[in-house]
Amino acid sequence: MEKKITVIGAGNVGSTVAQEIARLDLVKEVVMIDxxxxxxxxxxxxxxxxxxxxxxxxxxxxxxxDYSLTRDSSVVVITAGVPRKPGMSRxxxxxxxxxxxxxxxxxxVEYSPDAIFxxxxxxxxxxxxxxxxxxxxxPNKVFGMAGILDTARYRTFLxxxxxxxxxxxxxxxxxxxxxxxxxLKRYTTVSGIPVTDLLEEDVLDKIIERTxxxxxxxxxxxxxxxxxxxxxxxxxxVEAIIRDQRRVFPVCAYLNGEYGLNxxxxxxxxxxxxxxxxxxxxxxxxxxxxxLLVESAKSVKATMxxxxxxxxx
Numbered sequence: 001m002e003k004k005i006t007v008i009g010a011g012n013v014g015s016t017v018a019q020e021i022a023r024l025d026l027v028k029e030v031v032m033i034d035x036x037x038x039x040x041x042x043x044x045x046x047x048x049x050x051x052x053x054x055x056x057x058x059x060x061x062x063x064x065x066d067y068s069l070t071r072d073s074s075v076v077v078i079t080a081g082v083p084r085k086p087g088m089s090r091x092x093x094x095x096x097x098x099x100x101x102x103x104x105x106x107x108x109v110e111y112s113p114d115a116i117f118x119x120x121x122x123x124x125x126x127x128x129x130x131x132x133x134x135x136x137x138x139p140n141k142v143f144g145m146a147g148i149l150d151t152a153r154y155r156t157f158l159x160x161x162x163x164x165x166x167x168x169x170x171x172x173x174x175x176x177x178x179x180x181x182x183x184l185k186r187y188t189t190v191s192g193i194p195v196t197d198l199l200e201e202d203v204l205d206k207i208i209e210r211t212x213x214x215x216x217x218x219x220x221x222x223x224x225x226x227x228x229x230x231x232x233x234x235x236x237x238v239e240a241i242i243r244d245q246r247r248v249f250p251v252c253a254y255l256n257g258e259y260g261l262n263x264x265x266x267x268x269x270x271x272x273x274x275x276x277x278x279x280x281x282x283x284x285x286x287x288x289x290x291x292l293l294v295e296s297a298k299s300v301k302a303t304m305x306x307x308x309x310x311x312x313x
Contacts, residue, residue, distance in 0.1 A: 002028070002074045003029065003072060003073075004031060004070070005029075005030050005074060005075045005076075005238060005242075006030075006031045006032075006076045006077070006115075007021070007030065007032045007033070007077045008033055008076065008079060008080045008104045009033075009079035009080035009121075010034035010040035012224070013079045013083075013225070014034070015047070016227045017077055017230075017231045017235065018032045021058070021239075022047065022048075022051075022056055022059075023056050024058075025056050025058050026238065026239060026242040026243070027074065028058065029059045030059070030060050030061070031062075031069055032044050032061070033062075033064070033066070033070060034065075035065050035080075036064070037064045038064065039064075040062030040064060044060040044061055044062030045060075045062065047060045048060040067110065068111060070111050072111070073111075073115045074116070074241075076108045076112055076117050077118045077120060077238065078104060078105065078108075078118070078120060078121055078127075079120045079121060080101065081096070081101065081121035081127070083224045083225040094123060094126060094303065094307060094310075097123075097130075098127065098130045098307055101130045101131055101134070102130055102131075102133075102313070105117070109134070109135050109136075109137075116275075116276040117142045117143075118145055118234060118237055119143070119144040119145070119252070120144070120145050122225070123177075123178065124146045124176075124178075125144065125176050125252055125265050126306070126307050128142065128144035128265045130307060132254060132265070139253070139277075140275060140276045140278070141275070141277075142254070143251050143252055143254070143277055144251060145234050146177030146251065146267050147249060147250025147252070147269075148249050148250065149177075149233040150173055150177065150181055150183075150211060151183075152232075153211050153229070154208070154211040155169040157207045158171070158199075161199060161207060162190065162199065169188070170187075171184075171188045171195075172184050172250060173211075173250060173267065174289075174296070175267050175292070175293055175297070175300075176266065176299055176300045177267060178212075178299070180212075180296035180300075181267065181296065182296055186286075186289075236249070237249060237272060241276065246272070246273040246278060247273075248269055248270070248272075249269070249272050252265050252266065253265065253266070253267075253280055258280050259282060261293075265304070266293075266297055266300055
């Protein structure tokens with residue numbers, strides 16, 4: 001059994017990530033760290049006390065800003081940052097969250113230089129880029145969680161429309177974690193049946209649009225970002241790494257020529273295993289899909305340019 005996984009940030013997302021990982025019994029210890037005194041300690045203690053009830057053994061430990069306790073982590077999950085508020089775009093978060101992600105990545109790398117880093121902080125694509133620039137690691141070891149969450153929303157909405165189990169729906173999307181994401185109708189099936197055989201195009205288009213706005217819909221209800229589905233999505237990725245499952249997931253990965261795109265972090269299907277991103281899968285897109293992906297890439301690149309202009313790195 002691996003020794004340790006660290007989750008940076010003990011807010012709604014971070015604490016859910018820590019709990020979901022612990023319940024999988026992947027490692028001996030899950031360390032949750034936060035800058036606010038007592039928050040990580042209190043939540044970790046509460047979560048650890050569920051272990052006899054939920055039947056897991058991974059020890060949950062909380063700590064305030066002492067990164068020495070994260071030493072030799074196999075995986076570091078970064079959830080730190082300010083969550084979106086109603087009416088706030090992901091781009092609005094850049095100035096605040098880039099500084100936070102840079103600081104926590106520097107501290108985590110100092111104690112866990114060989115760790116694989118998964119970024120969850122928003123705006124996702126550019127914060128993953130920020131962590132990559134800071135960590136100075138191979139890009140296969142610094143990537144972001146987005147596509148698993150987005151496809152989960154897509155599959156859930158499809159299950160509602162079709163009145164079937166979400167277990168039987170397979171889906172894929174590309175592009176940014178945001179309004180320009182690219183759900184792929186051609187790669188959406190229900191137990192192998194093309195979804196286009198089961199739903200009218202206008203209904204499917206409405207579901208796709210709802211998926212693009214999925215995060216905002218939850219923010220409008222709660223006044224803050226989602227955490228249950230993101231937490232479960234991260235745990236999926238961590239499990240694939242620790243158990244070397246070689247799962248195929250859409251993740252925010254660094255592209256260097258794939259899909260004709262260079263020097264950009266964008267959502268694409270990847271094989272995830274013990275080395276992080278084992279390989280990027282390049283799909284044979286049609287012209288319409290290529291156009292949407294290019295538009296999504298332009299949007300992300302503009303955000304990355306904003307970060308570059310800040311000259312933090």
